[in-house]
Amino acid sequence: MSREREKEEKIFQAIGDLPEDMVADAVNYRLTERKPRYIEKWILAGKGFACAACAALVIFWAVPWAYNNYGGGNQTKTEEFSAEKQESESGSISNEKTYDYALDEMKTEEVYLCSEADNMQESMKIGKEVDRKETKSAKDSQEKAVTGEVKKLTDGKTVRLNVKSVPYEESSEGNITILPLRIGKKDDGVTYTIHSEALNCTVFSVTGSEQERKGEAGDAECMGGDRIELNTFERSEPGWAKSPVPEWDKKKINIIDIIDFTGEKEGEKYDFGRIVIGKKGGNYYGMYQKRKG
Amino acid sequence: MEDEKIIRLLLERDEEGIVQMQKKYNKYCGAVARRIVDNYEDAEECVNDTWLRAWNSIPPHQPENLAGYLAKIVRNLSISCYKKQHRKKRGGDNVTMALDELSDCISDGKRVEERMEQRVLTDAIAAFLRGKDELKRSIFIRRYFYLEEVREIASHFQMKENTVKSILYRLRKELGRYLQKEGIYI
Numbered sequence: 001m002s003r004e005r006e007k008e009e010k011i012f013q014a015i016g017d018l019p020e021d022m023v024a025d026a027v028n029y030r031l032t033e034r035k036p037r038y039i040e041k042w043i044l045a046g047k048g049f050a051c052a053a054c055a056a057l058v059i060f061w062a063v064p065w066a067y068n069n070y071g072g073g074n075q076t077k078t079e080e081f082s083a084e085k086q087e088s089e090s091g092s093i094s095n096e097k098t099y100d101y102a103l104d105e106m107k108t109e110e111v112y113l114c115s116e117a118d119n120m121q122e123s124m125k126i127g128k129e130v131d132r133k134e135t136k137s138a139k140d141s142q143e144k145a146v147t148g149e150v151k152k153l154t155d156g157k158t159v160r161l162n163v164k165s166v167p168y169e170e171s172s173e174g175n176i177t178i179l180p181l182r183i184g185k186k187d188d189g190v191t192y193t194i195h196s197e198a199l200n201c202t203v204f205s206v207t208g209s210e211q212e213r214k215g216e217a218g219d220a221e222c223m224g225g226d227r228i229e230l231n232t233f234e235r236s237e238p239g240w241a242k243s244p245v246p247e248w249d250k251k252k253i254n255i256i257d258i259i260d261f262t263g264e265k266e267g268e269k270y271d272f273g274r275i276v277i278g279k280k281g282g283n284y285y286g287m288y289q290k291r292k293g
Numbered sequence: 294m295e296d297e298k299i300i301r302l303l304l305e306r307d308e309e310g311i312v313q314m315q316k317k318y319n320k321y322c323g324a325v326a327r328r329i330v331d332n333y334e335d336a337e338e339c340v341n342d343t344w345l346r347a348w349n350s351i352p353p354h355q356p357e358n359l360a361g362y363l364a365k366i367v368r369n370l371s372i373s374c375y376k377k378q379h380r381k382k383r384g385g386d387n388v389t390m391a392l393d394e395l396s397d398c399i400s401d402g403k404r405v406e407e408r409m410e411q412r413v414l415t416d417a418i419a420a421f422l423r424g425k426d427e428l429k430r431s432i433f434i435r436r437y438f439y440l441e442e443v444r445e446i447a448s449h450f451q452m453k454e455n456t457v458k459s460i461l462y463r464l465r466k467e468l469g470r471y472l473q474k475e476g477i478y479i
Contacts, residue, residue: 014414015437016368020361022419026434027321027360029427 108291111192111261111272113153115161115286116180116227150182153275153288158247161277161284164229178204179230179277179284183261186225190263190270194220194228198238201230201257201277230259230277232284244276245287253278253285296359303351311344318360322367328440329371331378339374343367368438414477421471425464432457433464 151159161179168176179201183192196202196218203217208226222228234256243249244258256279261272273290294313302310322343326336343366356362422430428450435441435449443461447454472478 010411010414011418012372012437014411014418015434016365016372017411017415018365018419018422018434018438020356020358020365022361022422022430023364023434023438024358024361025427026431026438027364029431 109263109270109272110155110290111183111263112185113261113275113288114182115151115153115159116182117150117162153286155273155288155290158245158251158253158285158287161286163232163284176204177232177284179232179286181228181230181275183222183226183228184224184263188224188265190224190265192222192224192226192261192263192272194222195260195262196230197258197260198236198256200234200236200238201232201259204229204231232256232279234279244289245278248276248278248285248287251280253280300351300356300359303348304355311348314347314359314363315344318363321360322363325364325367325439326371329368330374335374335378336371339367339370342370346370364439414472417472417475417477418468421468429460429464432460436461 151162153159161181163177164180165175165177167174183194184190194203199218203220206220206222206226206228208223220228238255238257240255244255245253248255255276257277258274259277260274263270263272271291273288276287276289278285278287294317299310299313299317302313319340322340323336326339326343327333330336330339343363346366347363350366354362422433425433432446432450435446436443441449443454443457446452447457450457
């Protein structure tokens with residue numbers, strides 16, 4: 001062993017013989033709480049501030065938002081959201097199996113259909129009405145009116161229909177809910193015929209190129225671009241041999257009527273298909289099903 | 294169980310003393326041994342030998358601090374084990390191996406003067422360390438008695454590794470000067 005090594009060994013052994021209390025104390029020694037440095041104080045303060053900001057965000061924004069959307073704070077929004085979600089999950093609905101009524105010698109075309117939004121004045125009026133009614137019950141207020149943007153009805157897609165509340169003397173509540181729709185485009189030269197199969201959503205009024213007509217007809221004629229309004233009396237509980245929209249069974253949307261659309265242009269007859277109208281809670285849903293040729 | 298009770302049991306030759314000692318200090322002694330020897334089995338063996346040596350040495354010895362006493366035993370045993378391992382690794386032939394084995398049955402062979410020198414050196418180091426603050430003393434002992442790595446020490450005391458290294462460097466230099474001043478030349 002070299003001389004250097006021997007020296008090192010000696011010191012190493014001497015350290016090994018240090019008093020027992022000193023050896024034990026070295027293990028047990030813990031630093032007393034270190035005084036944080038200046039920059040650390042700022043970091044700590046920053047962390048505290050960030051935590052407080054997050055907590056405030058959760059309390060004042062996230063919680064009310066979640067309550068409004070999921071917690072029953074706004075039931076209309078909740079239902080709309082869940083319906084749209086389910087729709088997006090199910091995707092476009094094929095109606096090959098469900099839509100098999102007899103083919104005539106008609107051409108099959110797709111018709112422009114949309115759920116009409118009320119005009120501003122009506123919206124405001126109805127909005128006020130809703131505000132008043134909200135205190136009564138949530139269901140009543142939903143039945144009164146939801147106005148919004150124009151929603152186009154496309155083949156196989158479930159759309160929540162805009163509704164409008166109008167005064168009606170024959171109704172016990174004084175108001176009825178109607179479904180405003182627009183059929184075809186202006187000056188498309190087609191004469192449309194509307195037919196309610198279950199007579200629950202009969203034609204309440206037709207407004208457009210010709211003079212406004214009101215009534216309660218199972219069938220009505222109109223021109224392209226006309227606005228038609230369907231009432232929602234639900235006189236009968238229709239039974240369908242085969243569910244027109246099986247997907248709605250899962251969503252528990254009750255089918256109340258089917259509105260067929262046919263048309264005529266320059267002697268040629270067209271079958272445009274139909275709208276299946278359903279109801280869930282106070283909301284109305286529609287699905288346009290194009291006639292498969 | 295408190296250390297005093299364990300020591301009393303050992304002094305009374307009650308085997309419960311060993312059981313309680315193992316229960317309380319098994320992890321502690323294992324940690325010391327594992328820092329020195331390379332493999333787990335050898336460390337375990339060192340720890341087991343520690344209980345035996347403590348049993349054989351108490352009485353007559355009556356340690357004031359059981360933890361420190363056991364730490365010293367396990368450290369010395371582990372260092373012996375480490376030396377044996379490294380001799381083998383260096384390609385010890387049959388003769389070296391036989392001599393190593395025979396070293397177990399002779400005394401440590403140190404002369405009285407050597408023992409005295411060792412004692413004086415230990416006392417000087419102890420006195421030097423007592424003159425230092427507790428943090429520096431702990432760092433020194435952790436590094437050179439328990440053989441902890443600088444990284445571990447730094448993490449334990451929430452310091453940078455370089456800070457620990459520089460503290461150790463200064464302490465070594467100061468110790469060298471102190472020993473010279475005390476007239477201890479190694």
